[in-house]
Amino acid sequence: MSSSIVYAILVTSFATYLSRFLGVISAEKIKETSKWFRWFNCLAYSTLAALIARAIIFPAGVLSESDYLTRLIVIISSILIFHFTKRNLVYPTVFSAIILALLNNYFS
Amino acid sequence: MINSKYFFQGFSCIKKMDSPAIALGTCFIAIGSLLKNLGFSIQESIFSTLLTYALPGSLVMAESLLVGASLINIFLAVWLVNARLYPMTVSLMPLLMHESQPKWKYYLSCHFIAVSAWLIMKSNHEAVEKKNRIDFWIGIGTATWTVAIIGTIIGFLASDYLNKDMMIGLAIVNPVYFSCMMLGAMKTIQISLSIILGAILGPLFFFISPEWSILFGGFIAGTIAFFVGELNVK
Numbered sequence: 104m105s106s107s108i109v110y111a112i113l114v115t116s117f118a119t120y121l122s123r124f125l126g127v128i129s130a131e132k133i134k135e136t137s138k139w140f141r142w143f144n145c146l147a148y149s150t151l152a153a154l155i156a157r158a159i160i161f162p163a164g165v166l167s168e169s170d171y172l173t174r175l176i177v178i179i180s181s182i183l184i185f186h187f188t189k190r191n192l193v194y195p196t197v198f199s200a201i202i203l204a205l206l207n208n209y210f211s
Numbered sequence: 212m213i214n215s216k217y218f219f220q221g222f223s224c225i226k227k228m229d230s231p232a233i234a235l236g237t238c239f240i241a242i243g244s245l246l247k248n249l250g251f252s253i254q255e256s257i258f259s260t261l262l263t264y265a266l267p268g269s270l271v272m273a274e275s276l277l278v279g280a281s282l283i284n285i286f287l288a289v290w291l292v293n294a295r296l297y298p299m300t301v302s303l304m305p306l307l308m309h310e311s312q313p314k315w316k317y318y319l320s321c322h323f324i325a326v327s328a329w330l331i332m333k334s335n336h337e338a339v340e341k342k343n344r345i346d347f348w349i350g351i352g353t354a355t356w357t358v359a360i361i362g363t364i365i366g367f368l369a370s371d372y373l374n375k376d377m378m379i380g381l382a383i384v385n386p387v388y389f390s391c392m393m394l395g396a397m398k399t400i401q402i403s404l405s406i407i408l409g410a411i412l413g414p415l416f417f418f419i420s421p422e423w424s425i426l427f428g429g430f431i432a433g434t435i436a437f438f439v440g441e442l443n444v445k
Contacts, residue, residue: 107276108255114282115272116262118289119296123321126300130317135305138441141401145437146298148396148405150429151326153413154267154295155389157425160414164245164270166382168375177383178390185391192391196233199387204380 169207177203213316217343221350224331225358231327234388235355236362241381242269243366244373249273253367260363264356265325266385268293291422295429300324306336307344316345323352330392331355401440408432 133139158166159178166174180202181195188194225232239260246256246269263269268289275285300321308317328351339347366373373381397403412428420427 108251109258110282111272111276111285112255112259112262114286115259115268115289118286119263119265119268119293120322121290122294122296123300123324124318126297126324127304127317127321129297129301130304130308133301133305140302140305141440142433142437143298144302145401145405145440146429146433147295147302147329148393148402149409149412149433149436150295150298150425151389152393152406152409153416153425153428153432155386155393156410156413157417158267159386159390161417161421162382163267163274164382165241165375165378169379169383174383178387181387182390182394185394190391190395192230192388193233195391196237196384196388199383200237200380202380203383204376207379208376 169203170210173203173206173210177206213349214343214346217339217346218350218353220339221347221352222354224335224351225354231331231355231388231392232358234384235327235358236365237381237384238266239359239362240366240369240373241378242266242273243363243368244370244378245270245273245366246363247367247370249276251367253364256363256367257360260359261356264322264359265293265296288422291426294426296324298429298433299326299329303329303332306332306341307348309342309345311342312345316349320345320349320352323348323356325355326389326392328352328355330389330396334396399440400443401436404436404439405433408436 133143159174160171162169162174177199181199184195184198185192224230242260243256246259251259259269259272263272271288271292272285275288280288303324304317304321328348331351332348335347336344393406397406409429409432412432413425414428416424416428
């Protein structure tokens with residue numbers, strides 16, 4: 104193994120575990136019926152929504168090579184499929200992968 | 212030590228209709244392929260998913276390595292993008308903690324906190340008595356972790372056969388899956404407002420600070436949603 108890659112993996116793992124570890128320590132003092140718990144619950148959902156919205160609108164990695172409008176069309180149609188298939192998660196996920204690959208191939 | 216009945220009950224969540232197996236698997240296929248293209252060996256790729264198990268963090272590490280960033284820069288960039296794991300842990304662990312369970316279970320199993328496992332546990336915790344929730348959670352975490360590792364291996368091995376369009380197709384699965392899961396979680400005013408405001412403010416703050424946009428957007432959106440929800444209850 105290349106030492107620089109191993110160090111990068113170890114640093115990444117430590118930076119990731121730190122937030123989880125500090126979360127467990129903080130959670131020991133918080134009751135599930137408290138206002139603090141409800142506030143953290145809101146923060147968790149809002150941060151996740153922010154992350155997902157950012158990943159769709161300003162993506163990193165390979166997704167940034169696809170067209171913005173195409174991504175938006177695929178996301179909206181997948182959500183509609185999710186809604187009309189009684190909240191089945193398999194159909195929209197499989198559909199999105201196939202359609203975006205095809206559209207990207209067609210328009211590029 | 213770990214109650215096998217609840218462990219396997221949690222583990223079997225991966226087979227359910229709302230299973231994250233496909234979304235998680237495809238994302239880590241993309242990661243496995245990306246890591247191979249960056250010059251990682253198969254051992255390093257597995258090691259990375261095994262120890263990190265957080266997709267945005269792995270992406271940031273890969274991009275940082277590509278531009279030759281220092282270890283301190285990698286640490287800060289990954290910590291920032293994965294800081295969302297802190298409120299996720301604080302809002303999950305009180306639901307799992309029980310005085311009869313040893314603390315090491317919580318410190319070790321917090322490694323499994325990632326969006327997929329977290330959303331499953333949040334929507335299923337009421338079906339399990341509090342005493343056994345941690346074993347149920349370890350089952351869910353082990354299942355999603357295993358899928359991530361298998362996905363990385365498949366992505367690494369299939370890298371030469373995946374063209375750019377296929378990679379783009381795989382990369383959209385994760386945002387689609389999580390968007391649908393978040394819509395399914397919108398059951399109270401506080402959570403619905405948190406999700407809607409977070410989805411608006413996260414990208415908006417990107418124009419001010421790309422690095423801090425998720426944290427700033429999430430913090431402000433969550434705090435507004437909390438106060439609106441509390442006022443509504445009163």
